[in-house]
Amino acid sequence: xxxxxxxxxxxxxxxxxxxxxxxxxxxxxxxxxxxxxxxxxxxxxxxxxxxxxxxxxxxxxxxxxxxxxxxxxxxxxxxxxxxxxxxxxxxxxxxxxxxxxxxxxxxxxxxxxxxxxxxxxxxxxxxxxxxxxxxxxxxxxxxxxxxxxxxxxxxxxxxxxxxxxxxxxxxxxxxxxxxxxxxxxxxxxxxxxxxxxxxxxxxxxxxxxxxxxxxxxxxxxxxxxxxxxxxxxxxxxxxxxxxxxxxxxxxxxxxxxxxxxxxxxxxxxxxxxxxxxxxxxxxxxxxxxxxxxxxxxxxxxxxxxxxxxxxxxxxxxxxxxxxxxxxxxxxxxxxxxxxxxxxxxxxxxxxxxxxxxxxxxxxxxxxxxxx
Amino acid sequence: xxxxxxxxxxxxxxxxxxxxxxxxxxxxxxxxxxxxxxxxxxxxxxxxxxxxxxxxxxxxxxxxxxxxxxxxxxxxxxxxxxxxxxxxxxxxxxxxxxxxxxxxxxxxxxxxxxxxxxxxxxxxxxxxxxxxxxxxxxxxxxxxxxxxxxxxxxxxxxxxxxxxxxxxxxxxxxxxxxxxxxxxxxxxxxxx
Numbered sequence: 244x245x246x247x248x249x250x251x252x253x254x255x256x257x258x259x260x261x262x263x264x265x266x267x268x269x270x271x272x273x274x275x276x277x278x279x280x281x282x283x284x285x286x287x288x289x290x291x292x293x294x295x296x297x298x299x300x301x302x303x304x305x306x307x308x309x310x311x312x313x314x315x316x317x318x319x320x321x322x323x324x325x326x327x328x329x330x331x332x333x334x335x336x337x338x339x340x341x342x343x344x345x346x347x348x349x350x351x352x353x354x355x356x357x358x359x360x361x362x363x364x365x366x367x368x369x370x371x372x373x374x375x376x377x378x379x380x381x382x383x384x385x386x387x388x389x390x391x392x393x394x395x396x397x398x399x400x401x402x403x404x405x406x407x408x409x410x411x412x413x414x415x416x417x418x419x420x421x422x423x424x425x426x427x428x429x430x431x432x433x434x435x436x437x438x439x440x441x442x443x444x445x446x447x448x449x450x451x452x453x454x455x456x457x458x459x460x461x462x463x464x465x466x467x468x469x470x471x472x473x474x475x476x477x478x479x480x481x482x483x484x485x486x487x488x489x490x491x492x493x494x495x496x497x498x499x500x501x502x503x504x505x506x507x508x509x510x511x512x513x514x515x516x517x518x519x520x521x522x523x524x525x526x527x528x529x530x531x532x533x534x535x536x537x538x539x540x541x542x543x544x545x546x547x548x549x550x551x552x553x554x555x556x557x558x559x560x561x562x563x564x565x566x567x568x569x570x571x572x573x574x575x576x577x578x579x580x581x582x583x584x585x586x587x588x589x590x591x592x593x594x595x596x597x598x599x600x601x602x603x604x605x606x607x608x609x610x611x612x613x614x
Numbered sequence: 615x616x617x618x619x620x621x622x623x624x625x626x627x628x629x630x631x632x633x634x635x636x637x638x639x640x641x642x643x644x645x646x647x648x649x650x651x652x653x654x655x656x657x658x659x660x661x662x663x664x665x666x667x668x669x670x671x672x673x674x675x676x677x678x679x680x681x682x683x684x685x686x687x688x689x690x691x692x693x694x695x696x697x698x699x700x701x702x703x704x705x706x707x708x709x710x711x712x713x714x715x716x717x718x719x720x721x722x723x724x725x726x727x728x729x730x731x732x733x734x735x736x737x738x739x740x741x742x743x744x745x746x747x748x749x750x751x752x753x754x755x756x757x758x759x760x761x762x763x764x765x766x767x768x769x770x771x772x773x774x775x776x777x778x779x780x781x782x783x784x785x786x787x788x789x790x791x792x793x794x795x796x797x798x799x800x801x802x803x804x805x806x
Contacts, residue, residue, distance in 0.1 A: 269681060270680075270681045273680065273681045274679075275679070276675065276679040278672075278676050281672050282672070285665070285668055285669060285672065289661075289665045292661055293661075315671065315672070315675070318675045318679075319675060319678075321679075322675055322678040322679055329679070382747065383747060388753070391749055391750055391753040392753050392756070392757075394750070395750070395753040395754045395756070395757045398754070398757075398787070399754075399757045399758070399761065399783060399784075402783045402786050402787055403782075403783040406779075406782050406786070570739070571739055571802075
């Protein structure tokens with residue numbers, strides 16, 4: 244009995260010792276998961292998100308997220324296996340890759356954001372300059388409705404871009420600026436090209452104007468020059484400018500008159516062929532010009548023959564310098580409108596045969612733009 | 615003896631059970647917050663919520679990796695994250711209402727400015743600033759009206775943040791136009 248008890252005690256002691264050893268040793272044999280690597284990856288990912296990497300460095304950020312997700316899947320899969328046969332090597336690898344990509348995403352995001360911020364700032368300033376120039380230079384220049392709409396849309400997109408920039412959303416600001424830049428730059432280019440094309444006739448205008456002033460000097464008499472671009476009627480006596488009057492023109496005042504009804508004011512060297520008093524014109528007083536002159540008729544016939552104008556087109560006429568002006572707009576059908584007071588002054592100076600030269604501008608384009 | 619050890623390991627390792635019900639409830643609360651557009655209206659709070667859940671998921675795996683599992687702290691974290699998710703969902707409703715009200719206010723204001731501009735445009739001198747200027751003002755008005763209509767459509771769809779972003783620029787442009795028109799009218803001494 245004593246022997247049996249002794250055996251029992253030994254067995255119990257052995258079991259207790261075994262259990263103690265198991266409790267101490269077995270947990271130490273369990274493979275350890277890469278907890279700190281995963282924690283590190285998670286922290287760097289979170290920081291990357293704070294840096295808005297999901298927007299400014301989406302490629303790297305999405306890769307980082309995908310690697311982290313893969314690490315979690317591997318971890319779960321390993322945890323399903325028998326505890327002593329688990330291997331967390333791939334989990335650690337994925338965690339490392341995730342951390343590396345997230346760090347790169349953060350860095351790239353910062354660089355992209357800073358660069359977008361600087362670029363947008365510069366673009367905003369440049370485009371505000373373009374808008375200013377469009378407003379100043381083409382304020383009352385006849386532009387097509389399409390160009391007007393593009394300028395308007397471009398300006399609006401610029402406003403949206405400025406708001407996004409102020410909110411710190413440089414990606415949206417950049418997108419809006421790209422759209423705005425396209426619309427404003429193309430409109431600006433179209434308008435400028437149009438202006439440059441128009442001023443190609445400047446040497447001819449200058450020749451006409453010089454000749455008109457010479458005639459005034461030679462005859463010791465009055466001559467009139469109409470400067471369409473500055474909207475002025477200039478009166479010369481003995482080759483010297485005596486006075487100038489604000490004028491209003493046809494709505495499509497840029498370019499020469501081509502056909503009846505085009506609302507353009509013709510360009511060329513003309514003469515007054517009739518004077519109308521208040522009782523014979525509805526425009527207060529009027530000075531009828533000899534439009535179309537020979538040159539106008541020849542170029543009209545040529546344009547028709549070449550098919551530039553329809554066969555039914557008419558050259559038009561009845562181009563006058565008349566009163567009823569001062570409306571502030573270019574509203575006539577092609578005539579030159581002065582205020583009634585201006586008309587009174589000119590009417591008393593001129594006579595039948597007084598030269599009237601209509602030019603696009605008395606000054607070259609560079610001078611006009613500087614002004 | 616070997617069998618006893620295995621039995622012991624099995625017993626010890628199954629001490630803690632994954633709090634699946636709590637995890638599901640917290641995930642559902644986060645999804646509800648996302649469905650309420652917390653990511654749009656409260657992005658910072660929503661990101662914090664996601665970070666918190668991500669840490670919990672990792673901690674669950676940490677415990678599952680151990681011989682002796684202990685899910686008590688995980689349960690506590692889940693409870694606080696669930697509470698946070700519910701708080702974010704409640705806050706998003708408040709924030710959404712604020713954004714809605716702001717968008718509503720700007721939409722009402724822009725409608726009044728557009729109506730005033732539409733009334734003033736015919737009064738512009740044909741004019742003191744020229745027909746081309748009137749054309750430019752009209753073109754700008756069309757752009758503003760289109761943008762206001764887009765913002766209204768976004769608002770009607772319930773996309774209040776989108777509506778607010780759209781209406782801000784339209785409002786600025788409409789007010790600038792209003793000032794421009796009034797300046798022209800004042801210069802021309804036309805009463806408005």
